[in-house]
Amino acid sequence: MNRQVVLIKGAGDLATGIACRLHNCGFAVVMTEIPAPTTVRRTVAFSRAVYEKKAVVEGITGVLCKTAEEIREAVEHRQIGVIVDEHCEIREKLHPDVLVDAILAKKNTGTCIKDAPVVIGAGPGFFAGKDCHCVVETKRGHDLGRCIYQGSAAPNTGVPGLIAGYGKERLIKATAEGIFKGRAQIGQTVNAGDVVGYAGETPITVEIGGVIRGLLQDGVLVYKGMKAGDVDPRDVKDNCYTVSDKARAIGGGVLEGILTLEYGDRK
Numbered sequence: 001m002n003r004q005v006v007l008i009k010g011a012g013d014l015a016t017g018i019a020c021r022l023h024n025c026g027f028a029v030v031m032t033e034i035p036a037p038t039t040v041r042r043t044v045a046f047s048r049a050v051y052e053k054k055a056v057v058e059g060i061t062g063v064l065c066k067t068a069e070e071i072r073e074a075v076e077h078r079q080i081g082v083i084v085d086e087h088c089e090i091r092e093k094l095h096p097d098v099l100v101d102a103i104l105a106k107k108n109t110g111t112c113i114k115d116a117p118v119v120i121g122a123g124p125g126f127f128a129g130k131d132c133h134c135v136v137e138t139k140r141g142h143d144l145g146r147c148i149y150q151g152s153a154a155p156n157t158g159v160p161g162l163i164a165g166y167g168k169e170r171l172i173k174a175t176a177e178g179i180f181k182g183r184a185q186i187g188q189t190v191n192a193g194d195v196v197g198y199a200g201e202t203p204i205t206v207e208i209g210g211v212i213r214g215l216l217q218d219g220v221l222v223y224k225g226m227k228a229g230d231v232d233p234r235d236v237k238d239n240c241y242t243v244s245d246k247a248r249a250i251g252g253g254v255l256e257g258i259l260t261l262e263y264g265d266r267k
Contacts, residue, residue, distance in 0.1 A: 003026060003027060003028040003075070004026075004027050004028065004097040004098065005027070005028045005029075005030065005075075005094060005095075005096045005097050005098070006022050006027045006028065006029050006030070006096060006097065006098040006099075006100060006258075007030050007031075007032070007088070007090070007091055007094060007096035007098070007099050007100070007116070008029065008030070008031045008032070008099075008100045008102050009031075009032050009088050009099070009100065009101045009102060009103050009111065010031070010032070010033070010047075010101070010102040010103040010104065011031040011032070011033045011037070011039075011045060011046040011047040011049070011050075011062070011082055012037070012039040012041070012045050012047055012102075012104065013039060013040075013041035013042075013044050013045045013214075013243075013244065013247055014102060014104055014122070014138065014246065014247045014250055015031065015045075015046075015047075015100075015102035015103075015104075015122075016044060016045045016046045016047075016057055016062075016243065016247065017044075017243045017244065017246070017247020017248050017250060017251045018100060018102055018122070018247070018250060018251040018254045019031060019046060019060075019062075019080055019251075020057060020058055020060055020243055020251065021248065021251030021252060021254070021255055022251070022254065022255060022258075023060055023080060024060075025255060027098075028075040029075070029080045029081075030071055030075065030080070030081045030082075030083070030090070030094060030096070031046055031062070031080060031081070031082045031083070032082075032083055032084075032085040032086070032088050032090065033047050033050050033082060033083070033084055033085070033086075034084070034086050035050070035084050035086070036050075036220065037050050037051075038216060038220055038226075038227075039214075040172075040214030040215060040216055040227060040228065040229045040230060041213060041214035041230070041240075041244075042186070042214065042215075042216075042217060043186050043187075043214075043240055043241050044057050044058075044240075044241065044242065044243055044244070044247075045057070046062035046080055046082050047082070048062075049062045049063060049064045049082040050064060050082065050084060051217065055082075057243065058242060058243060060079075060080060061079045061080070062079065062080040062081075062082045063079050063080070063081065063082065064082050064083070064084075065081045065082065065083045066083065068090060068093040068094060071083060071090070071094070087110070088110075091115060091116070096116050097116065097117055097118065098116055098117070098118040098119075098120065098258055099111070099115045099116035099118070099119050099120070100119075100120045100121075100122065100254055101119075101120070101121045101122060101126070101132070102122040102250075102254075104122060104123050104138065105125065106123065106124050106125050106156040107124075107125035108121070108125045108126055108131050111126070111131060111132060112131070113130065113131055113132055113133060118133055118134075118257075118258055118261045118262065119131075119132040119133050119134075120132055120133065120134045120135070120136060120254055120257050120258070121134075121135045121136070121153075122135075122136050122138055122250060122254070123135075123136070123137075123138035123139075123153050123156075124138075124152060124153045124154065124155050124156045125152075125153075126152060126153070127151065127152050128148050128149050128150055128151055128152070129149070129150050129151075133149070133257075133261050134147050134148065134149055134257035134260075134261060135147075135148040135151070135152060135153050136148070136153070136250055136253035136254055136257060137153045137154065137253065138153060138246075138250055139153065139154045139157075139161070140161030140162070140246060141161070144246065144249045144250070145249035145250055145252050145253035146253060147253050147256050147257045147260065149260075149266055161246075163232060163233060163234065164232075164233040164234050165233075166208055166233050169207045169208045170207075170208065170210075170230050170231050170232070170233065171207075171227055171229075171230055172196060172197075172204060172206055172212075172214075172215070172227070172228050172229035172230055172231065173204070173225055173226065173227060173228060174199040174204060174222035174223060174224055174225065174226045174227075174228045175199055175202045175203065175204050175205075175224060176199040176200055176202035176224050177199065177200065177221075177222065177223045177224055178198070178199040178200020178201070178202065178221070178222065179199075179200060179219060179220070179221055179222075180197060180198070180199060180216050180217075180218060180219065180220045180221075180222045180228060181197060181198045181218050181219075182196065182197045182215050182216070182217075182218055183195055183196055183197050183198065184196040184197065184212055184215065185212065185215075186212050186213065186214060186215050186240050187211060187212065187237045187240045187241070188211065188212050189209075189210070189211050189212075189235060189237075190206050190209060190210065190211075190212060190231065191206075191209045192206060192207060192208050192209050193205055193206070194206055196212060196215065196229065197215065197216075197228060197229070199222050199224070199228070204228060206231050207231075208231055208233055209231070209233070209235075210231040210232050210233040210234065210235045211231065211232050211234075211235045211236065211237050211239075211240060212229060212230075212231055212232075212240075213229075213230050213231065213232040213239065213240050214229050214230045214240075215228065215229035216228045216229060
């Protein structure tokens with residue numbers, strides 16, 4: 001690989017926003033995922049490649065790889081390599097120039113500041129200067145996308161950011177434990193109270209009207225209260241198929257962090 005290699009832990013929609021921005025700027029991007037991803041905004045997530053073998057987001061192709069050799073071949077063809085690797089063991093073979101933890105677990109699940117020459121953590125759970133070199137703020141609001149070089153991101157409140165005046169009402173949550181089965185499609189317009197899926201035999205409804213922006217794939221085991229999708233009250237269907245403003249802002253923060261740590265005053 002002649003380009004700088006960025007290894008991103010996680011391949012959900014926010015991690016994908018980071019990947020797209022870095023890929024477009026010339027970095028070789030590799031992403032890790034768990035065996036059964038639970039990304040709801042899967043139309044704009046490279047995690048989809050885990051069960052579809054390939055995922056295209058804004059013209060960029062992510063392909064499922066099984067080995068370091070397959071990853072190298074993918075990035076040589078200007079694609080993003082996606083590998084099922086829950087513990088990021090591929091890092092030992094790739095020796096990335098940059099590691100980005102974008103799992104968004106709201107806690108550090110094992111990332112160390114020594115994992116790469118540049119290590120960046122997205123969201124709460126990381127302390128810049130201890131766990132990583134830079135933390136990028138992921139909370140909606142004035143500081144979204146801000147680079148933090150000493151300290152942490154805002155703590156997780158458990159309350160989603162407002163879109164068109166709606167917060168937690170946007171979420172589609174499983175109503176019971178069971179295997180998820182969708183009864184609606186991403187991009188479909190729904191009304192409050194509509195059934196959009198089932199958790200086992202228990203129906204799952206939406207609280208507000210709008211367009212379904214995200215929904216789990218069929219076959220995922222869910223538990224009561226688990227996020228299974230979300231509704232965008234702005235009802236703009238095209239938004240379901242492009243990287244969100246939030247993901248784009250976080251991606252910009254990661255790019256700034258990399259360049260600052262490599263070439264800026266904090267080198």
